[in-house]
Amino acid sequence: MAGELLICVPGQRLCLCDKVYTSGQGTYERQGYIYSQLAGYVDIVEKDGVKIVEVHTSGEQTVVPAQGDIVTAQVNIITQQYCKCYIKCIGDAVLRRPYRAVLRREDIRATEKDKVEVYKSFRPGDIILARVLPITEAHTYQLSTAENELGVVIAHSEYGHPMVPVSWTQMQCSKTYVKEFRKVAKVVPENINQQRLIKRAELVTE
Amino acid sequence: MAEQYRSLHPIKYYRDYLVHNVRPDGRQFDKFRPVILNVGSIDTADGSAIAKVGRTTIVCGIKAEFCRPKAETPDQGFIVPNLELPPLCSPKFKSGPPSDQAQVLTQIIADIIQHSKCVDPKDLCIFPDKLAWCLFVDFICLDYDGSLVDACIMALMGALRTVTLPSVDYDPSLDNKLVNLEERKHLPIHSTPISATFVIFDDKIILADPTVDEENLCTGIITIVLKGDDLCCIHKPGGSPLTEEELFEYIGKSKKRAPLINNLIEAALENINK
Amino acid sequence: MPIDRKRINGPEETVPYNLYTKLNTKSLLQEFDELFCDGKRADNRAPLEHRKIFLKTGVVSQAKGSAYIELGKTKVIVSVFDPREIPNRTDYSLKGEIYCEFNCTKRRLHQQDAEEKQYSAIMKQALESTVCRHEFPNFQVDIYALVLHNDGSPLSAAITAAGVALSHAGVPMYDLIVSATLGIQHNVKFLDPSNTEQRLCDVSISSDGKEDSHGIIVISMLHTHEQISQFYQVGNISLEDITESVKVLETACKDIVPLVQKHLVKHILKTIKNNEDYVILVSS
Numbered sequence: 001m002a003g004e005l006l007i008c009v010p011g012q013r014l015c016l017c018d019k020v021y022t023s024g025q026g027t028y029e030r031q032g033y034i035y036s037q038l039a040g041y042v043d044i045v046e047k048d049g050v051k052i053v054e055v056h057t058s059g060e061q062t063v064v065p066a067q068g069d070i071v072t073a074q075v076n077i078i079t080q081q082y083c084k085c086y087i088k089c090i091g092d093a094v095l096r097r098p099y100r101a102v103l104r105r106e107d108i109r110a111t112e113k114d115k116v117e118v119y120k121s122f123r124p125g126d127i128i129l130a131r132v133l134p135i136t137e138a139h140t141y142q143l144s145t146a147e148n149e150l151g152v153v154i155a156h157s158e159y160g161h162p163m164v165p166v167s168w169t170q171m172q173c174s175k176t177y178v179k180e181f182r183k184v185a186k187v188v189p190e191n192i193n194q195q196r197l198i199k200r201a202e203l204v205t206e
Numbered sequence: 207m208a209e210q211y212r213s214l215h216p217i218k219y220y221r222d223y224l225v226h227n228v229r230p231d232g233r234q235f236d237k238f239r240p241v242i243l244n245v246g247s248i249d250t251a252d253g254s255a256i257a258k259v260g261r262t263t264i265v266c267g268i269k270a271e272f273c274r275p276k277a278e279t280p281d282q283g284f285i286v287p288n289l290e291l292p293p294l295c296s297p298k299f300k301s302g303p304p305s306d307q308a309q310v311l312t313q314i315i316a317d318i319i320q321h322s323k324c325v326d327p328k329d330l331c332i333f334p335d336k337l338a339w340c341l342f343v344d345f346i347c348l349d350y351d352g353s354l355v356d357a358c359i360m361a362l363m364g365a366l367r368t369v370t371l372p373s374v375d376y377d378p379s380l381d382n383k384l385v386n387l388e389e390r391k392h393l394p395i396h397s398t399p400i401s402a403t404f405v406i407f408d409d410k411i412i413l414a415d416p417t418v419d420e421e422n423l424c425t426g427i428i429t430i431v432l433k434g435d436d437l438c439c440i441h442k443p444g445g446s447p448l449t450e451e452e453l454f455e456y457i458g459k460s461k462k463r464a465p466l467i468n469n470l471i472e473a474a475l476e477n478i479n480k
Numbered sequence: 481m482p483i484d485r486k487r488i489n490g491p492e493e494t495v496p497y498n499l500y501t502k503l504n505t506k507s508l509l510q511e512f513d514e515l516f517c518d519g520k521r522a523d524n525r526a527p528l529e530h531r532k533i534f535l536k537t538g539v540v541s542q543a544k545g546s547a548y549i550e551l552g553k554t555k556v557i558v559s560v561f562d563p564r565e566i567p568n569r570t571d572y573s574l575k576g577e578i579y580c581e582f583n584c585t586k587r588r589l590h591q592q593d594a595e596e597k598q599y600s601a602i603m604k605q606a607l608e609s610t611v612c613r614h615e616f617p618n619f620q621v622d623i624y625a626l627v628l629h630n631d632g633s634p635l636s637a638a639i640t641a642a643g644v645a646l647s648h649a650g651v652p653m654y655d656l657i658v659s660a661t662l663g664i665q666h667n668v669k670f671l672d673p674s675n676t677e678q679r680l681c682d683v684s685i686s687s688d689g690k691e692d693s694h695g696i697i698v699i700s701m702l703h704t705h706e707q708i709s710q711f712y713q714v715g716n717i718s719l720e721d722i723t724e725s726v727k728v729l730e731t732a733c734k735d736i737v738p739l740v741q742k743h744l745v746k747h748i749l750k751t752i753k754n755n756e757d758y759v760i761l762v763s764s
Contacts, residue, residue, distance in 0.1 A: 005752065009744045010610075010647050011655030011704040028612065028654065035704065037612055037652035039744045041752065058751035061650040062544060064563050064616045072214065094209045096544055097297060097562040127214050139565065139618065154214070248629050249553075261541040265628065271494035286490035292583065294559045294624035296542040301581055301592075304486045316488055340490045348557060348626070349540045372497060383500040418542065 006042035011035055014042060014053055026055030065090050065099060065141055067134045070150075073101060073143065075126045078118050081105055085128065087141065101141035103130060108183055110146040120169075121145075121183035127154035129185050151185035217423055224411055231417065236459060238402070238415040239353075241467065243474040245364040252371065253393075255364030255474075259357040260417065263295075263348040266361035268369050272383065273340040275331060283330020283338035287315045289345040289358060296350035296418070314441055315345070315358055318431050322399035322438045325366060329394050333376045337383065341369070352403075352417040355429050355441070359401040360467060367475055369393045399438050400467045401431040402460035406446040414459065430460045508685040515676060516668060523552070523674065530660070530672045530732055535641070535743045537648045545649025549641040551672060553631035558641040560649040563619035576616035580604040580623045582638060599635050606639050606659065606700040606710035612652040621651060632674040633661035639700050639710075644740060648747065655702040656740060657709060660732040662725050664717055665694045669725060671732055682715065693721045701733040 008014065014034045015021050023029040024045065026038045036042070040057040065071055065087055072089040082105060086098035108116045122128065129150045130143035145151045148168075155163045157173035157180060165184040166172045172179050212219045212230075223230050233239070239260030248254035251267035258264075275282055289312045293299045304312070319325065330339040343365070345358050370390035376383050405416040405424035413420055421427065426445025431438040437457065442448070506514075515522050525531070531552035540546035543559035566577060582599040583592065592600070603625065611621065623645070625638040639659035646653055663673035663681035670677045673696070684694050695715015702709050708730075713722070 007745050007748050009656060009741050010653040011702065013704060026652065030705075035654070037654070038650060039647040039748055040650075041748065057650040058748045058755065059648070059650060060544070062562060062616075062621075062652070064619055072210065074214065088213050089210050092210070094213045095562065097564055100565070135617075250629065263539075271496050272500075273491040273494040276491070284490050286488050288487050292624065292626060293581070293622065294543070294557065294583075294626050295540060297561050303484075309486055312488055340494050342490065342494075346626070350542050372501075374497070374500075383497075385497050385500040387498075387501050 007040075008036040008042055008055060009039045010037055014055075019050075021051050021053055024052035024054040026057070026061075027053055060096075061093065063090055063093055063095075065101075065132045067132055069132045071101075071130055071132060071143070072153075073103075073128050073130055074098075075122045075124050075128060078122055078124060080118060083118055083122050085130075085143065087143075099141060101130075101132075101143050103128075103143040103145065107133065107142070107144040107146055120181040122152065123155065123180075123182075125156060126152045126182070128152050129187075145183055145185070148186045151183040153185050153187055155180075155182055216419065220407070220420075220423055224407065229413065229420075235412060236414045238463060241360065241470060243360060243364050243470050245474045246368045246478045251365075253365045253367075253369030255361045255368065257357045257361035257364060259353050259360070259415065261349050261351040262353055262357045264354070264357040264361045265346045265348060266358070266365040267344050267346075268365050269342045269344070270339050270369070270371055271342065272332075273338055275335060275338040277335075279327070280335035281331045282327035283332075284340040285319055285325055285327065285330070285343060286340060287319060287343040287345070287362075288312055289315060289347070289354075291347050291350065295347040298350070311354060311358070314355055314429070315362070318355075318359060318399055318401070318439055319343075319362070322397050322431070322433050324363070324395055324397050324399060324433075325393065326396055332374050333378055336378055336381070337374070337376055339371060350418055352419075352421045353415050355431075356401045356403050356415065359399055359431065360471070363395075363398050363400075363471055364474055366393060366395055367471065368478065397433045398468060398471065399431050399433045400460075400464045401429055402456075402463055403427065403429045404456055404459075406448070409446045412452070412456070428456060430456055432457075432460055432464050434464075435461070508680060508683065511676075512666060512680055512685060515680065516666075521670065521674075522676070527668055528671045528728060528732075530735065531674075533640075533736065533739055535644060535739065537644060537743070537747050543645075543649075545645045545647070545651070547641040547645040547648060549637045549644075551631075551633055551637050552674065553629055554634055554637050555628040556625060556634060556637040556641050557628060558623065558625045558638060558645045560642070560645045560651065561622040561624075562649075563616045563621050566618065566620045574617050575613040576611075576618070577613070577620040578604050578607055578611060578623060579620050580607065580625070580642075582625045582635075583627065599638070602635060602698070602710060602712050603639055603642065606657065607642055607646070609707070609709040610643065610653050610655050610657045610702055611646065612654060615652050621646075630675060632676075632678045633672050633698075635659070635698050635712075636661040636672070636700075640736065640740065644743065647744060655704050655707075656737060657700055657702055658733045658736045658740060659698065659700040659710070660729045660736065661696065661698045662729050662732075663696050664715070664721055664725065666692060669721075669728060671728060684716065693717045697722070697725050697729065699726065699729045699733070701730065703733070703737045 017029045017034045023034045027034050036055045038055050038057050040055050043054045045052045069090050071087045073085040073087045075085045077084040083103050087101050106113050108121050130145050133142040157163050161173050161175040163171040163173050168184050170179050171182045242258040245255045252270045253268040255266050291299045291308045293301050373386045373389040405413050406426035429441040534550040536548045539548045540559040546559040548557045580600045580603040582596050627634045636659040643657035663670040665681045695717045698712040700710040
C-alpha cells in the first residue's frame with residue numbers, strides 16, 4: 001500500500017461529486033464537491049459502476065454505536081426484565097470509553113420470547129455479541145441477541161473457570177464440568193486465514 | 207484482535223504476557239521506563255521542572271509568597287504541596303474539586319517533603335514571628351500513565367533546585383519590606399529523596415515502575431522513597447502481603463536506581479546553568 | 481472564605497513579594513514607547529509578524545487525541561476524549577455537543593474564573609462550526625485546554641491546537657480550523673501580541689483625551705471554505721481599523737494552515753508506516 005497513498009486532511013477538497021463519484025465514509029458533500037472529514041488516506045471503492053470515495057484514518061477513528069452495528073458488550077447487571085451491559089467494541093474497533101446499553105428480555109431470543117428468562121441467558125461478566133436496535137427517545141442503547149450468531153461468546157462459571165458451549169442453550173465449565181444455561185452465540189469466524197495471521201502475530205510479538 | 211482481547215479481558219491479557227516473562231510494553235519485570243527531566247522551563251514561576259517517567263508527565267511549579275509564621279513555630283516558613291489531576295490527563299478524572307486519589311497523592315508528597323527534610327522550614331524564615339516565605343508547590347499531571355509519585359518527586363527535586371528567592375530588607379519596627387529582585391539566592395537543599403514504585407501482580411509477580419493499566423489490575427502497590435542510602439518512607443496501602451525478604455529485595459532494587467535519577471537531576475541542572 | 485479541606489492549605493494570608501519591589505513609575509505611554517520603537521517590537525518582530533509556531537501531536541497518551549502548541553513562549557496543551565453521554569440530560573438532541581474547558585495554570589482560585597469561562601465559551605463556539613456534530617447525536621466530545629505558560633494569544637493557540645487534536649482523535653470535521661490574535665494600540669497593529677503587548681492594548685493610553693483605537697481581536701477561520709467561524713473583539717476600535725485588522729488576520733490564518741497541514745500529513749505518514757511495520761512483522 002506504500003507509494004500510491006493519497007493523504008488528506010479535514011476540509012480538503014477531494015473531487016467533483018457527480019454520477020461516477022459519490023461521497024462515502026469519512027467524507028461529506030458540499031456544493032457539488034466531495035470534501036474529507038478526517039485526516040487519513042483516500043480509498044476509492046467501486047460498486048455497481050459507482051465510485052465511492054472514502055477516507056480512512058491512519059489511527060483510531062472516533063465512532064459511536066449506530067443502529068444495526070454488531071457490538072461486543074460485557075454484561076453488568078441482570079434483573080428479571082432486562083440486563084444492563086457496557087458496549088466495549090463496535091465491529092473491530094475497540095472503544096476507549098464503554099457505552100451503556102440495555103438488553104430487554106423480549107430481545108434475547110427470536111422464538112418463544114415469553115419463555116425466556118434473563119438469568120438463564122446471561123450472567124454478569126459474560127461477553128456477548130449483540131446488534132444495536134434503532135435508537136429511541138431513551139438515552140441508552142438497546143441491544144438485541146435474537147439471532148443465531150448473537151449471544152454469549154465468553155463466559156465463566158460460578159467458580160471462575162472458563163466455560164465452553166455444549167449446545168445453544170448451555171455451556172460447561174472446563175474445570176468442574178458443571179453445566180450452566182446461557183444464550184450461546186454460534187460464532188462464525190469472519191475470515192479463518194485472518195485468525196491464523198493474528199495467532200502468528202501474537203507469537204511474534206511474544 | 208489483540209486490542210479486543212485487551213479491552214475485554216485485561217487481566218488474562220496481562221497474564222498471557224507475564225507467563226513469558228515480559229510485559230505488554232516489552233519491558234522485563236524489573237525494568238524501569240526511561241525518565242526525562244527538564245528544569246526551569248516556566249519563567250513565571252520561581253522554580254519549575256517537568257518530569258517524564260515513560261509517558262507520565264508532571265509539571266511542577268513553585269511560587270514563593272510572604273506570610274507570617276505560625277505562633278507555635280515562629281522560626282519556620284511553609285511548604286504547601288498540592289497535586290492536581292485535571293481531566294486533561296486521563297478520561298478518569300472530572301473537573302471540580304480534587305478527587306480522592308489526588309488528595310491521597312498530595313498527602314504522600316507532603317509527607318515525603320516533611321520526612322526527608324529536603325527543605326528545612328527554618329531556612330524559609332526571614333524574621334522570626336514576623337515574616338517568612340511560603341512556598342506553594344503545585345504539581346499538574348499532564349499525562350497519567352502510572353508511577354505518579356516517582357514523577358512528582360523527581361519534578362519536585364528538579365524544581366526545588368532551581369528556586370531562587372530575592373533578598374529582602376525587613377524593618378521589624380515599621381513592618382517595612384523591601385524586595386530586591388536583582389539579588390536572588392538559591393534555596394539550600396539538604397537531601398534528595400528518590401522514589402520507586404512497584405506493583406504486585408496476582409500476589410507473586412513484581413513489576414517495577416507500573417503503567418496505569420498495571421496499576422489498575424494489580425493486587426498491591428508499594429512506593430519506596432530513599433534519601434541517599436537511607437530509607438525515607440515506604441507507602442504500601444494494603445493489598446497483597448509481602449514477606450520481609452521481598453521487601454528488602456525491592457529496597458535493594460530502588461537503591462540501584464537512585465544514583466541514576468540523581469545523575470539525571472544533576473545533568474538537567476547543569477544544562478540550565480550553562 | 482470557607483476552608484478548602486481537600487487541599488493542603490498554607491497560612492491564612494500570603495502576599496506576593498512583587499508588591500514590595502521598588503516601584504516602577506513608568507506611565508503606560510512610556511512603556512508603549514519602550515515596547516515599540518523604530519518599527520520593531522520588543523522581541524525584534526515587525527508589527528505584522530507572527531511568532532514561530534511549534535506543533536506536536538500525541539502528547540497525552542491517555543487521551544484520544546492531543547496536541548501541544550508553542551507560540552514563542554506561550555505553551556498550550558489540548559486533549560480530546562471520546563464522545564460520552566451528556567450528563568444530566570433527559571431530552572434527545574440530534575446534534576452532539578462540544579464541551580470545552582480552558583484553564584490557565586496561574587496560581588489562582590481552583591475554580592474556573594470568569595475569564596477562563598469566557599474563553600471556554602469562545603472556544604466552544606469556534607469549534608462547533610467545524611465538528612460534524614450530527615455524527616454523534618446525544619453525545620458530547622470533551623476538549624480540555626491547559627495553558628502552561630501564558631505569553632499572549634493563549635486563546636488562538638488553544639483553538640488552533642484543538643483543531644489539530646480533534647483531527648488527531650479522528651473526530652469527523654468539516655474543515656481545518658486555525659486562529660490568530662491581533663492587538664491595536666496607537667495606530668499600530670500587533671499581530672500575535674505577547675503578554676505585555678496584550679496588556680497595553682487593553683486600555684486607552686492616549687494622554688490628550690482623544691479616543692484612539694485600542695483593543696484585541698481574535699478570529700478563527702475555516703480554511704477551505706474561507707469562513708470566519710468565530711470573532712471576538714474587546715476595546716474600542718474604529719470600523720476601518722476592524723476591517724483592516726480582519727484582513728490582516730485572514731492572511732495570518734492562511735499562513736498558519738500549511739504548517740498545520742504539513743504536521744498532520746507527517747503524522748499520518750508516521751502512523752501508516754508503523755502499521756505497515758506491524759503488517760510486515762505479521763506476514764514474515
